[in-house]
Amino acid sequence: MKIMTNYSNAIKGLLGLLKGLKITGVEFFKPQLTIHYPRKEVTNLATYRGHIDLVAKEDAPLEPKCIICGKCAEVCPSACISMEMHVKGEQSFASPAECRTITVGHGIEIPFSGLRLPPAEVIERELDSFNLDYNYCSLCGLCVQICPVGSLTFSKDSYLAGTARKNFEFDLLQRLRERSRRSSQTTTAQEKR
């Protein structure tokens, strides 16, 4: 009796193997799903949410929409964002240093300044630099959501790679200006053509 069950088990096992081989065989002749990266790229990068970037004003492509309220720096869980600024017409501003006291401990100490700058109408100010330390960013998107003027957006930079910490410390204002200059150059080049 036991021999019989052994035989039937062996036959069942063999059948199972054949079924498996059939499925593998069918799959073998289906189009390949793997995308061989350096030669080909995936097509859904448009929905990728990369690190943040500043958004330029519609009428002034070199100037960001940012009103320097500091909300993004305050909400950031890892204290990635800091900025430098000055009052319009002056060279330095007393509170930027205090406003930037948010880089302590990178997420372990609470990155919360407790100090809100006065609204932009009271003291008009200009951005000197908008620093993003991408090393600590966890791509949560809280800064983009909290921005009251829509000055932050996600970049589509999914192939970002670097060998040093410095490669991931960006001045977003500079990036914005370079981007705008590049795009204006290409448009003028196209117009010339």
Next chain:
Amino acid sequence: MTPSDNTTMQNILSGDYYTNNFTLSPAAEGDTLVLNLGPQHPSTHGVLRVVVELDGEYILKAEPVLGYIHRMHEKMGEVKTYAQYLPNMGRVDYLHALAWNWAYVAAVEKLAGVAVPLRAEYIRVITCELNRISSHLLWWGAYLLDLGAFTPILYAFADREKIMDILQIVTGSRLTYCYYRFGGVSADITPDFIDMTREFVGYMRDRLPMYKTFVTENMILRGRCVDIGVLSKEMAVRYGATGPVLRGSGVAHDTRKIEPYSIYDRFDFDIPVGKNGDAMDRYDVRIAEIQESLRIIEQALATLPAGDYLNPDVPERITPPKGEVYFAVEGARGKIGIYIVSDGGIKPYRLKLRAPGFSNLHLFAELSQGTILADAVSILGSLDLVIPEIDR
């Protein structure tokens, strides 16, 4: 101490605290071998370490050692504002990140009395169930990989990739999602998302019979799963097991049915349960859950209402009143619970995460006693452990 002394094993091994303080099983007669399974071992997912005492190939005693990727998630909750803690939730259980997202935002919403628009609830259900399927698919592939079958994981990943593409449209990421916000979700779903999800539901339904012929009915798999690691109803309850591990033992306990949160009471779905509580039952429950999740997604898509995806009245800096709250959701691995104590400030006073994997793992010590080592690997895999969730 003489070499014949039972405790000398600890002196001979120049291990760490756990190996040095490992008490040999009283059943040990003569030579036994103490072996470290992990922390880096191909059949333990992540960095789980199990100290096992072997008599030949039989396990006399198994002791899980935890803490290799402890990241102080609970303590981190006490030093961050409520919103700043959101990205942590995607990293506790990276396979079913959205369930953790949900448990946390819902706990804070309950404490602060924030209303969630109906559309947002639907979006949460759809995305969370998609994420559950992707988690079960990965488990399916990885479990079979443990048992020595390599090909299935490739099929599982091909299907899982589709879910990740869908979820990327709304969440922007592919694994560690941070999508839910207090009072809704961070982005509305797009027509693209709806079309792709509809297509996926049909695709996955066609795909499941293939899984069945390919793997579930395979004699070799059945030999490794049937009657292996039989977990009785009483033992599962005693250890506080939840999720497919508990349901595999025949207890129809699903948080979505027992304490319906959000809008789960509007959908028609069943709770698959097993009979014997062996590894095969836990396997079957998970495969059946994929089907149930597809049913929920289909119903949710059919009745998706229009409206806001985020409650516009939620303040930028949420400060719940003084008090405490507990909220539980059903994750892919079981009941996820978040307990928050608020002192009325901008950050929680205390935050406790209840990870289902923690309870499920501790079953292993008792379940594996007396089994052979190869079966222990099968049992460990059938519990579907995610170590970051257990260590937190």
